[in-house]
Amino acid sequence: MERLKGKIAIITGASQGMGESHARKFVAEGAKVVLTDLNEARGRMIADELGTENALFVKQDxxxxxxxxxxxxxxxxxxxxxxxxxxxxxxLGPVANALELEDEAYHKVIDINQNGIFYGMKYTLPSMLKAGIGSIVNISSIAGIVAIYGYPNLAYMGSKFAIRGMTKAVAVEFAKNNIRANSVHPGFIKTPMMAQATDEEGGSATQFIPLGRLAETSEVSNLVVFLASDESSYLTGTEQIIDGGMSIQ
Ligand SMILES: NC(=O)c1ccc[n+]([C@@H]2O[C@H](COP(=O)([O-])OP(=O)(O)OC[C@H]3O[C@@H](n4cnc5c(N)ncnc54)[C@H](O)[C@@H]3O)[C@@H](O)[C@H]2O)c1
Structure with missing residues (x-):
């Protein structure tokens, strides 16, 4: 239970869904965690539950x-x-193709999903250089690997593909500094975001998943803990697909 002992982690979007699950698992594995989110009330509640010696909530856009x-x-x-x-x-942003997507909505998704990840890496890297070691885990999506026919979401897809490229750019530049960067590409995971896109159990979407079900958030947290830990010390610049086999075909 000490796979993350000595790790000091920032997890964004930690007030619900996968981010919350990662924060809980990180603390259980011995990390000190800073949870950030726009949703202050829930974020603070989770951090309080995890204990001030292990967790801190900071409100962040x-x-x-x-x-x-x-x-x-x-x-x-x-x-x-x-x-x-x-x-x-x-x-997620609006489900809209190139003709339908409003410029403002496009820029909002890019600002959060893509620029947010750039800023995260840019402003955290100096701290990792001080630490002498670092692992960056960028959460993309299966929509950063393939397009989903019948589900147009140009802005989301664009941002999630960009994450893949930016992760590799940082991985190749900072490997010499003992800093690794990998991207994670979840398929359909049971979170509030997924409930917004389909329904809790995935509805008709499950027919496209060879494993036949949505994932629990904890299944993704297992992968993120591995990437954050020294167990993955020789992995950098990789794309970790966790989609129940959706993208095999
Ligand atoms: N749920 C899925 O099936 C799925 C699949 C592939 C990828 N993803 C990706 O995984 C990540 C987490 O998804 P989730 O399903 O847990 O989402 P979620 O909507 O349940 O939770 C996202 C959290 O991010 C916070 N957030 C949103 N905008 C923010 C901002 N500007 N600054 C700070 N915090 C902000 C929200 O308040 C929320 O607490 C997202 O990047 C999402 O695109 C999710």
């Missing part, structure tokens, strides 16, 4: 540079230099 500077400063002040970053916060 990942699309805002000033918020990133504050999150890194608070992490360093309370726990020390950051050595794990889980860029998890994201929004």
């Amino acid at each position: 990942v699309a805002k540079v000033e918020d990133w500077k504050n999150v890194v400063l608070q992490t360093e002040t309370v726990f020390g230099p950051v050595n794990v970053l889980v860029n998890n916060a994201g929004i």
Whole structure:
């Protein structure tokens, strides 16, 4: 139960869904965790439950540079230099193809899903350089690997493909500094976001999943813990697909 002992992690979008699950699992594995989110009430409640010696909540909009500077400063002040970053916060945005998508809606998704991840890496890397070790886990999607026919979501897909590229760019540049970066590509996972897109059990979407079901958030947390830990010390620049076999065909 100490797979993350000595790890000081920032997890964005940690007030619900997968981010919450990662935060809980990280603390159970011995990490010190800074949970960030727009949703302050729920984030604080989770951090309180995890205990002040293990967890801190900091309110953050990942699309805002000033918020990133504050999150890194608070992490360093309370726990020390950051050595794990889980860029998890994201929004679905409108289901719309290129003709239907409003410019403003497009930019909002890119600001949060793509620019937020860039800022996260940019403002956390100096802290990782101080720590002398780092693991960045960027949460993309299966929609960053393939397009889903009949489910147009151009802005979301664009942002999730970009995450894949930015992860590799950082992985190749910072490997010499003992900093790794990998992207994670979940398929359909049971979270509030998924409930918004379909229904709790996935509805007709399950027919496209060879394993025949949606995943529990804990199944993704198992992978994220592995990537954050030194068990994955030789993995960098990889794309970790966790989709119940959806993208095999
Ligand atoms: N649920 C799925 O099936 C699925 C599949 C593939 C990828 N993903 C990705 O996984 C990540 C987590 O998804 P989830 O399903 O747990 O989502 P969710 O909507 O349940 O939770 C996302 C959290 O991010 C927070 N958030 C949103 N915008 C933010 C911002 N600007 N700044 C800070 N926090 C913000 C929300 O308040 C929320 O607590 C997302 O990046 C999502 O795109 C989810």
